[in-house]
Amino acid sequence: MLDYLVLYQSETGNTKKIAATIFSRLPGNSKDLIDITTDKPIPEAEVYFIGFCVHRGTCSMAVSDFINDLSGKQIALFGTCGMGNAPEYYKAIENSVSAWIETDNDYLGAFICQGKMPQKVRQKYVSMKNEQNAGQMDMYIQNFDEAITHPDSLDVEHAKVFVEKVLKKLEGQP
Incomplete structure (x- = not known):
């Protein structure tokens, strides 16, 4: 053991x-x-x-x-x-x-x-962004960018x- x-x-x-x-x-x-x-x-x-x-x-x-x-x-x-x-x-x-x-x-x-997360996650956030969820998606994108290191x-x-x-x-x- x-x-x-x-x-x-x-x-x-x-x-x-x-x-x-x-x-x-x-x-x-x-x-x-x-x-x-x-x-x-x-x-x-x-x-x-x-x-x-x-x-x-x-x-x-x-x-x-x-x-x-x-x-x-x-x-x-x-x-x-x-x-x-x-x-x-x-x-x-x-x-x-x-x-x-x-x-x-x-x-x-x-x-x-x-x-860090795969780049496809950031691409998903960008593609999902619209007028209704822009604030939330921007927060997700910012978190993604901070996590990259x-x-x-x-x-x-x-x-x-x-x-x-x-x-x-x-x-x-x-």
Whole structure:
């Protein structure tokens, strides 16, 4: 059994980047980094860092099913989302995804940051814009343009801090 397993699902590379950062910060050699959608067997671990890309405020069914099947484990979550760079939104995502964690597990917290979206999303916003929704579409387009550089170096640093907090929690430190 591994000490740490970093599992992730990434469609645009954003979550994969954060997963690699988390993996690099974990101590020792008893660890692995695996794309959850791979055919590779997923080993058992003491501590799971589970990453996901956000769609409609939550994770995919593949991720929620995996989370829901864990029992007696220590679980930390991480994710990337294109929309909204707001702590309230991130907390809502965390609540939605952590709801899949069974009560016999130890939930260690979550890290969520903004991530870039495919260019087709911006094109969709531009094509949907009309007189009635111009304000909303302009807000979506502005958010898209701001997200294009994420996850950036500050997001990576925040992910590293998250790992340190989780490791301290595991050691029983506040």
